[in-house]
Amino acid sequence: MSKAIKLARTSAKGGFNLFWGMAISSIISSLGIIIIARLLSPSDYGLYSIVLIAPMLIQIFRDLGIDQSTIRYTAKYNEEKQKNNIKTVLTAATTFEIIFGTILSLITYLLADLIGNSIFNRPDIVPLIQLVSITVLADALLKTAQSAFTGYEKMKYHSFTLITHSIFKTGFMAIFVIAGFGVYGAIIGFTTASLLTGITAILLFYTKIYKQLQNQKTTKKELITKLKTMFRYGLPLSAATILGGFNGQFYAFLIAIYTTDHLIGNFHVATNFGVLIAFFVTPITTILFPAFSKINAQKEPETIKTVFQSSVKYASLLIIPATFAVMTLAQPGVSTIFGEQYQFTPLYLALYIIIYLYTALGFLSTGNLINSQGKTNMTLKLAIISFTLGIILSLILIPTFGILGLIASHLIAGIPSLIISLWWIKKHYKATVDWKSSTKILTASATAAIPTYIAATQLTLPNWLTLILGAAIYLITYMITAPLIGAINKKDIQNLQETLEGFGPLSYLLKIPLNLIERLIIIFQKS
Numbered sequence: 001m002s003k004a005i006k007l008a009r010t011s012a013k014g015g016f017n018l019f020w021g022m023a024i025s026s027i028i029s030s031l032g033i034i035i036i037a038r039l040l041s042p043s044d045y046g047l048y049s050i051v052l053i054a055p056m057l058i059q060i061f062r063d064l065g066i067d068q069s070t071i072r073y074t075a076k077y078n079e080e081k082q083k084n085n086i087k088t089v090l091t092a093a094t095t096f097e098i099i100f101g102t103i104l105s106l107i108t109y110l111l112a113d114l115i116g117n118s119i120f121n122r123p124d125i126v127p128l129i130q131l132v133s134i135t136v137l138a139d140a141l142l143k144t145a146q147s148a149f150t151g152y153e154k155m156k157y158h159s160f161t162l163i164t165h166s167i168f169k170t171g172f173m174a175i176f177v178i179a180g181f182g183v184y185g186a187i188i189g190f191t192t193a194s195l196l197t198g199i200t201a202i203l204l205f206y207t208k209i210y211k212q213l214q215n216q217k218t219t220k221k222e223l224i225t226k227l228k229t230m231f232r233y234g235l236p237l238s239a240a241t242i243l244g245g246f247n248g249q250f251y252a253f254l255i256a257i258y259t260t261d262h263l264i265g266n267f268h269v270a271t272n273f274g275v276l277i278a279f280f281v282t283p284i285t286t287i288l289f290p291a292f293s294k295i296n297a298q299k300e301p302e303t304i305k306t307v308f309q310s311s312v313k314y315a316s317l318l319i320i321p322a323t324f325a326v327m328t329l330a331q332p333g334v335s336t337i338f339g340e341q342y343q344f345t346p347l348y349l350a351l352y353i354i355i356y357l358y359t360a361l362g363f364l365s366t367g368n369l370i371n372s373q374g375k376t377n378m379t380l381k382l383a384i385i386s387f388t389l390g391i392i393l394s395l396i397l398i399p400t401f402g403i404l405g406l407i408a409s410h411l412i413a414g415i416p417s418l419i420i421s422l423w424w425i426k427k428h429y430k431a432t433v434d435w436k437s438s439t440k441i442l443t444a445s446a447t448a449a450i451p452t453y454i455a456a457t458q459l460t461l462p463n464w465l466t467l468i469l470g471a472a473i474y475l476i477t478y479m480i481t482a483p484l485i486g487a488i489n490k491k492d493i494q495n496l497q498e499t500l501e502g503f504g505p506l507s508y509l510l511k512i513p514l515n516l517i518e519r520l521i522i523i524f525q526k527s
Contacts, residue, residue, distance in 0.1 A: 021159020065234020074151025101140025
């Protein structure tokens with residue numbers, strides 16, 4: 001069995017474990033969002049979103065690349081059977097995250113008055129920002145544990161933390177809002193859930209991973225040396241993350257200034273609804289990094305080319321049709337779940353998730369490949385390009401076009417960096433996207449969207465029934481069109497079936513749609 005197939009099996013199994021965790025947690029979180037969005041007015045929901053801007057921005061500065069370093073070195077040392085190094089990495093990462101997370105929580109608390117009064121001109125949110133400041137430390141605890149789970153490919157524990165967080169968040173937020181505390185209740189519930197989840201995650205990490213490692217003493221000198229190594233790798237990534245995160249929060253600051261709370265509420269419901277695509281995106285992006293980290297591109301050039309091209313194609317086969325389906329059914333979907341009061345949300349949703357169509361161009365794979373080979377300085381250069389273009393576009397577009405200007409900035413800013421990263425990967429690793437395959441996947445997905453959109457806009461049925469009927473039309477059309485035009489072929493089916501072998505009895509259930517598509521391929525080939 002080739003290394004590419006072995007990696008695919010391991011990654012698929014880990015991805016599936018993360019997928020079901022994402023699915024369950026997202027369903028629970030979605031119920032919470034529906035409850036909160038229905039109980040709060042769009043303006044109050046927009047105010048709730050504004051309160052979270054400051055701590056979310058400060059959280060970007062929290063880990064300084066330690067999260068990604070933990071994943072990379074844990075995966076690398078685990079592959080090389082270096083258990084001693086793993087424990088040193090985890091000890092260094094945990095110590096740093098707790099200390100720095102505490103410092104940033106205090107900074108957030110102290111800046112609350114400045115942010116609420118001087119920046120947002122909303123003095124009533126100052127105590128809310130002070131309350132939510134503790135979530136910076138809570139997030140540090142959670143991300144430390146999740147990074148270790150990802151590096152070890154213990155995705156079931158990662159999923160457990162996701163589900164736990166969604167249960168706590170939905171439960172506490174719903175309880176406090178229903179009790180009549182309004183926006184204050186939503187913030188109290190969010191903060192309580194974050195803190196309890198962080199504590200739960202770090203305890204799970206200690207008992208399931210850290211405690212099981214060799215009982216060695218790690219000296220202060222060893223910790224400092226390992227931290228230096230992790231910083232050398234992670235700081236460029238951290239800088240890139242900070243720039244990208246600052247872009248998003250800078251957009252949020254601008255719309256808080258130039259847009260009404262009502263429209264902000266509509267937009268944040270749209271981004272929350274986009275979690276449907278995250279079902280597929282998050283597991284893929286999470287498992288690709290440790291998978292690529294196990295490959296030495298210099299020693300295994302063919303493997304890196306095969307894995308990169310396959311990652312783009314098979315990610316596209318899932319994400320592209322899902323994106324088109326959500327775009328096409330945005331109106332009945334939003335109306336069914338959130339009601340008619342969020343009238344701008346369907347448009348915002350359909351436009352905002354266009355970025356996931358870039359998956360066919362390598363959007364999810366390029367960064368993971370570059371980072372896995374230790375070329376984090378290149379990642380930083382690409383981030384600077386996206387950051388600069390994003391700031392320029394947002395300053396021009398958001399004051400004039402509001403939320404639509406934000407979405408345009410979001411969609412355009414990363415395109416030059418994506419093009420450059422594809423060129424760089426081809427130059428250094430001789431790896432490239434299968435452009436013919438990507439074109440066929442986009443064509444099949446867009447074709448399926450046409451009859452779906454016609455049905456969704458022309459039928460005078462209840463929204464929920466239109467949503468179900470539209471989803472069925474899309475799925476059937478896509479499953480016929482994809483094999484008909486060659487977006488998926490017999491070799492793809494074989495590769496996917498081999499990849500699913502590690503799922504045990506569950507593989508038989510997952511292979512049902514693959515067997516159906518394989519039969520359609522045979523029929524079309526005969527024709």
